[in-house]
């Protein structure tokens with residue numbers, strides 16, 4: 001083989017390794033169906049390490065099913081899911097378990113166990129994955145995680161029924177953070193919160209992502225969340241990810257759903273709010289609409 005060819009092959013290997021190293025989640029050729037209903041067909045997606053990736057799409061486009069496929073709660077008909085370089089589908093071995101320990105999940109509505117206190121909820125994953133950790137250390141970890149999410153320490157002994165919607169979300173977040181994850185899955189974290197509570201939750205998410213170096217997979221319908229904290233956004237439609245990029249990149253596409261979603265009245269209001277927040281003047285829409 002000529003030296004130039006060897007160099008080219010070596011460079012390709014290095015590029016591949018760098019690419020692999022910078023990707024937290026890779027989904028390829030995913031197919032999910034329920035009976036005759038095909039939810040995903042040939043879905044591809046990469047989530048980069050350290051980013052907050054917003055996942056959007058109309059109701060029923062399969063955002064939650066995608067998340068469930070990645071975390072192993074839904075076995076796809078076809079396709080590959082790699083998390084931190086490990087193939088995950090159907091794996092129950094030690095390597096796969098080690099990867100599962102590296103993520104935390106906040107399900108829609110918080111999904112707290114109603115018969116357990118907040119602190120006990122946070123301790124569930126610790127008990128499950130680290131049964132040898134003693135009660136005192138477990139309590140200390142739970143108290144620390146509860147404080148990390150902005151909840152007062154007094155929330156620890158409370159039951160979910162005694163919490164507001166926003167507090168429940170934070171308690172769910174504390175549980176998702178219990179094992180010091182590298183990767184956080186959030187399914188509609190601000191749904192049902194008032195705008196101030198939602199903005200405060202977003203800020204907390206951004207702060208945690210930055211201080212802990214988290215990668216965040218964030219399903220949302222909340223335009224303010226997308227505009228204010230997401231590094232990139234993936235758009236689901238027709239069973240696939242039809243586009244992924246920054247909001248500016250998405251706006252440069254001419255897909256009607258994307259234009260309607262981000263450039264409709266609510267999208268423009270969110271752009272203006274973010275621009276105001278950062279002290280900049282929002283550019284008026286190019287067609288002169290206000």
Ligand SMILES: Nc1ncnc2c1ncn2[C@@H]1O[C@H](COP(=O)(O)OP(=O)(O)OP(=O)(O)O)[C@@H](O)[C@H]1O
Pocket residue numbers: 034039057058059060061062063064065066
């Ligand atoms: N276990 C299941 N059995 C049958 N159908 C299901 C199941 N889970 C999801 N589906 C269907 O798959 C489709 C996608 O559901 P999914 O919950 O992922 O949508 P979504 O994009 O998250 O919607 P939303 O934005 O409303 O939460 C829906 O039509 C739903 O009814």
